[in-house]
Amino acid sequence: MYSPSIQNLIKALKKLPSVGERTAERYVFHLLKSGKKETTELMLALKNLTQTVTSCKVCWNFSDSSPCSTCKDPRRDHGTVCVVEDPQDLSVIEHTGDFRGVYHVLRGLVDPTDEDGLKKMKIKELIGRVKFGNKEIKEIILALNPDMAGETTMLYLEKELKKINPSLIISRLARGLPLGSDLKYADEITLGSAIKNRVSKG
Numbered sequence: 431m432y433s434p435s436i437q438n439l440i441k442a443l444k445k446l447p448s449v450g451e452r453t454a455e456r457y458v459f460h461l462l463k464s465g466k467k468e469t470t471e472l473m474l475a476l477k478n479l480t481q482t483v484t485s486c487k488v489c490w491n492f493s494d495s496s497p498c499s500t501c502k503d504p505r506r507d508h509g510t511v512c513v514v515e516d517p518q519d520l521s522v523i524e525h526t527g528d529f530r531g532v533y534h535v536l537r538g539l540v541d542p543t544d545e546d547g548l549k550k551m552k553i554k555e556l557i558g559r560v561k562f563g564n565k566e567i568k569e570i571i572l573a574l575n576p577d578m579a580g581e582t583t584m585l586y587l588e589k590e591l592k593k594i595n596p597s598l599i600i601s602r603l604a605r606g607l608p609l610g611s612d613l614k615y616a617d618e619i620t621l622g623s624a625i626k627n628r629v630s631k632g
């Protein structure tokens with residue numbers, strides 16, 4: 431039986447995705463053996479995460495400032511907004527180096543059976559940006575995973591966005607991304623060409 435302090439940390443770590451009992455135990459004993467320096471570094475990083483990181487109130491990415499550096503960057507094309515599911519997807523698209531517009535992080539996908547989840551998503555914020563934003567938005571790129579939940583979300587957004595502005599260009603990533611795949615695991619070349627050859631829905 432482990433001491434209560436050890437059990438507490440194991441319990442906290444197990445809440446992280448893909449961390450089970452064994453992995454949590456390994457982390458805790460690694461930290462205990464590695465000494466104070468490594469544990470203090472981790473503690474400081476976690477403290478900064480809660481104290482410094484905030485949500486950009488324009489694109490809803492996590493950032494140290496709001497608006498974030500991308501939303502403030504005058505060299506970016508603020509008329510083209512790439513809509514992604516979560517911050518990791520934004521990061522993979524940014525790494526391709528093929529996109530110079532700005533982003534909108536939805537923080538989830540539409541699930542018609544989950545009303546609470548729908549409320550937490552940044553859909554009305556996206557609609558607000560298109561409707562009242564101080565920068566005119568000409569094109570929305572829906573860069574969501576080509577699976578069932580991604581497809582449902584894209585159809586929903588297309589319908590809502592067209593209602594506010596019928597002349598808005600709504601495009602999707604080009605095929606080439608295998609059906610049912612996850613953007614996070616797409617290689618940069620595939621994803622880069624998918625964004626360059628995106629398909630406009632008119």
Ligand SMILES: [Zn+2]
Nearest residue numbers: 486489498501
């Ligand atoms: Zn931003």
